[in-house]
Amino acid sequence: MELRKSQVIETLISAIILLGLLSSSVAAHCAVRYAESIEFPALNCRKHSAVLTDFGGVGDGKTSNTQAFKAAIANLSQLAADGGAQLIVPPGKWLTGSFNLTSHFTLFVHKDAVILGVQDESEWPLLPVLPSYGRGRDAPDGRFSSLIFGTNLTDVVITGNNGTIDGQGAYWWKKFKEDKLNETRPYLIEIMYSNQLQISNLTLINSPSWNVHPIYSSDVIIQHLTILAPVDSPNTDGINPDSCINTRIEDSFVVSGDDCIAVKSGWDQYGIKFNMSTKHLVIRRFTCISPDSATIALGSEMSGGIEDVRAEDITAINTQSGVRIKTAVGRGAYVKDIYVRRMTLNTMKYVFWMTGSYSSHPDPGFDPNAFPVIKGINYRDVVAHNVTYSARLEGIEKDPFTAICISNVNIKLTNKPKELQWNCTNVQGVTNRVTPEPCNLLPVKEIDCPFPDDRLPIEDVMLKTCFVSGKF
Numbered sequence: 001m002e003l004r005k006s007q008v009i010e011t012l013i014s015a016i017i018l019l020g021l022l023s024s025s026v027a028a029h030c031a032v033r034y035a036e037s038i039e040f041p042a043l044n045c046r047k048h049s050a051v052l053t054d055f056g057g058v059g060d061g062k063t064s065n066t067q068a069f070k071a072a073i074a075n076l077s078q079l080a081a082d083g084g085a086q087l088i089v090p091p092g093k094w095l096t097g098s099f100n101l102t103s104h105f106t107l108f109v110h111k112d113a114v115i116l117g118v119q120d121e122s123e124w125p126l127l128p129v130l131p132s133y134g135r136g137r138d139a140p141d142g143r144f145s146s147l148i149f150g151t152n153l154t155d156v157v158i159t160g161n162n163g164t165i166d167g168q169g170a171y172w173w174k175k176f177k178e179d180k181l182n183e184t185r186p187y188l189i190e191i192m193y194s195n196q197l198q199i200s201n202l203t204l205i206n207s208p209s210w211n212v213h214p215i216y217s218s219d220v221i222i223q224h225l226t227i228l229a230p231v232d233s234p235n236t237d238g239i240n241p242d243s244c245i246n247t248r249i250e251d252s253f254v255v256s257g258d259d260c261i262a263v264k265s266g267w268d269q270y271g272i273k274f275n276m277s278t279k280h281l282v283i284r285r286f287t288c289i290s291p292d293s294a295t296i297a298l299g300s301e302m303s304g305g306i307e308d309v310r311a312e313d314i315t316a317i318n319t320q321s322g323v324r325i326k327t328a329v330g331r332g333a334y335v336k337d338i339y340v341r342r343m344t345l346n347t348m349k350y351v352f353w354m355t356g357s358y359s360s361h362p363d364p365g366f367d368p369n370a371f372p373v374i375k376g377i378n379y380r381d382v383v384a385h386n387v388t389y390s391a392r393l394e395g396i397e398k399d400p401f402t403a404i405c406i407s408n409v410n411i412k413l414t415n416k417p418k419e420l421q422w423n424c425t426n427v428q429g430v431t432n433r434v435t436p437e438p439c440n441l442l443p444v445k446e447i448d449c450p451f452p453d454d455r456l457p458i459e460d461v462m463l464k465t466c467f468v469s470g471k472f
């Protein structure tokens with residue numbers, strides 16, 4: 001007996017649907033494991049390797065893995081002197097509270113893995129405030145440890161093949177907005193008093209506050225990061241090098257509710273006393289979207305000084321400003337020898353913005369005679385479209401910002417531009433080949449603004465080719 005054609009088709013369709021259901025349920029529930037060998041660049045390769053599940057990790061998105069991370073890292077820290085170890089976070093959703101890294105160690109987050117920050121405060125230990133800040137940014141006293149934290153370490157790599165770290169920050173943003181924080185919110189990744197750091201090939205989303213915060217550290221490489229947070233989320237700065245020497249930030253993309261990069265070095269009298277600058281910083285091939293903040297901010301906390309910053313090939317879209325300086329009386333120290341070239345900007349409120357009255361202070365104990373020195377600020381080769389104000393350059397009375405140089409800049413304005421395109425007060429410097437025409441305080445001098453020819457040692461640090469392998 002012959003089946004009707006339509007019956008055949010129906011049967012075939014049901015079979016296909018059934019197969020589809022089967023295979024998707026296999027993928028979802030039975031975790032098909034494939035042998036994989038993943039190549040990745042790192043400061044150092046490790047002799048030993050372990051997987052989070054070796055230490056009781058459960059990747060269901062519900063079970064807390066704080067103890068599994070702690071047990072794993074405690075165990076692997078014993079191997080630091082024997083070639084070091086790497087911990088692989090395999091595919092799955094790994095809920096966790098804060099945990100601490102160790103030296104000669106690699107945390108590798110697989111592309112199908114998501115580390116989820118738990119929304120239970122008891123899993124976030126409190127730390128003392130940072131000595132160069134004197135208080136927390138959200139509250140005077142304690143601060144929550146970052147999700148991934150490390151202190152007094154050497155040779156640490158946090159990487160993956162685009163695995164995700166999700167801070168689940170909504171809980172913290174709400175508390176912040178309702179003014180219910182008694183302690184400062186946690187960051188996503190913070191490493192203190194350390195050297196030889198690499199943070200790369202990860203997607204960081206929804207941090208409770210700042211995303212990446214290397215502080216009091218040196219020899220830091222940050223590359224291939226995608227950092228995403230809602231543009232209205234509070235203080236979700238992308239990358240904040242803070243009192244760091246020799247840092248390279250490259251090939252990264254940030255969408256955030258605050259500055260995409262904020263270069264810092266401590267706050268008022270606490271930062272002046274701690275006296276550790278951020279210097280020898282390279283930022284290149286970097287893209288930012290942040291409608292209410294800067295592409296790169298220098299400050300406002302700059303009381304240990306900021307010097308020798310080189311930024312090139314910077315793109316910003318729908319962002320408030322380009323490379324902005326923020327400071328105030330009370331900060332002391334300096335921002336000097338800043339070099340920026342090749343910025344491509346589209347839909348900006350300001351191309352150039354410097355603010356000398358960014359007067360948030362940790363407490364009334366700041367020194368009213370601590371005048372910051374802002375000098376040697378160089379911008380060249382900038383193309384901008386759809387701009388509201390070309391520049392707002394506001395130095396400090398009796399403490400002008402000096403040796404500003406701006407050359408080869410072409411700014412195209414919005415169809416409703418502001419009348420005063422260059423609003424300059426208490427600044428000195430020169431310009432060359434800049435449109436629209438700059439202010440009188442920055443007269444024309446026929447030069448190209450400088451950008452250093454030499455290379456910084458951090459630019460020549462080569463990464464080795466390392467592997468993780470296993471059935472994931």
Ligand SMILES: *[C@@H]1O[C@H](CO)[C@@H](O)[C@H](O)[C@H]1NC(C)=O
Binds near residue numbers: 054
């Ligand atoms: C932890 O390290 C010890 C060696 O110090 C080893 O014997 C043990 O098997 C490790 N534990 C796990 C869960 O891998």
Ligand SMILES: *[C@@H]1O[C@H](CO)[C@@H](O)[C@H](O)[C@H]1NC(C)=O
Binds near residue numbers: 099125126127149
């Ligand atoms: C991490 O180390 C710091 C400083 O040693 C400590 O205060 C904190 O409790 C540690 N965090 C965790 C999660 O163990």
Ligand SMILES: *[C@@H]1O[C@H](CO)[C@@H](O)[C@H](O)[C@H]1NC(C)=O
Binds near residue numbers: 151193
């Ligand atoms: C870490 O290093 C700093 C600066 O050298 C030091 O003050 C602090 O005591 C060290 N902390 C630990 C936990 O070793």
Ligand SMILES: *[C@@H]1O[C@H](CO)[C@@H](O)[C@H](O)[C@H]1NC(C)=O
Binds near residue numbers: 039040162201224
């Ligand atoms: C890291 O990201 C870069 C840029 O997307 C990519 O070329 C490289 O293959 C990535 N590395 C790994 C290990 O995924």
Ligand SMILES: *[C@@H]1O[C@H](CO)[C@@H](O)[C@H](O)[C@H]1NC(C)=O
Binds near residue numbers: 162203226
């Ligand atoms: C990494 O993942 C993010 C988020 O899914 C995505 O936007 C980005 O393009 C990915 N990067 C690479 C190199 O695959």
Ligand SMILES: *[C@@H]1O[C@H](CO)[C@@H](O)[C@H](O)[C@H]1NC(C)=O
Binds near residue numbers: 180
């Ligand atoms: C914050 O501190 C106040 C007063 O010390 C206390 O009443 C309140 O419960 C605390 N809030 C939280 C969320 O811990």
Ligand SMILES: *[C@@H]1O[C@H](CO)[C@@H](O)[C@H](O)[C@H]1NC(C)=O
Binds near residue numbers: 275
């Ligand atoms: C900060 O340290 C430098 C040396 O690194 C020194 O020259 C300077 O006077 C110090 N500044 C303060 C305010 O202590």
Ligand SMILES: *[C@@H]1O[C@H](CO)[C@@H](O)[C@H](O)[C@H]1NC(C)=O
Binds near residue numbers: 386388414
């Ligand atoms: C230009 O900028 C304005 C804001 O000033 C924005 O609303 C508009 O969408 C932008 N236009 C384009 C074409 O990007």
Ligand SMILES: *[C@@H]1O[C@H](CO)[C@@H](O)[C@H](O)[C@H]1NC(C)=O
Binds near residue numbers: 392394420423424425
């Ligand atoms: C010019 O800048 C000063 C200082 O930032 C500000 O107070 C003033 O309102 C600005 N003027 C205009 C017309 O934007």
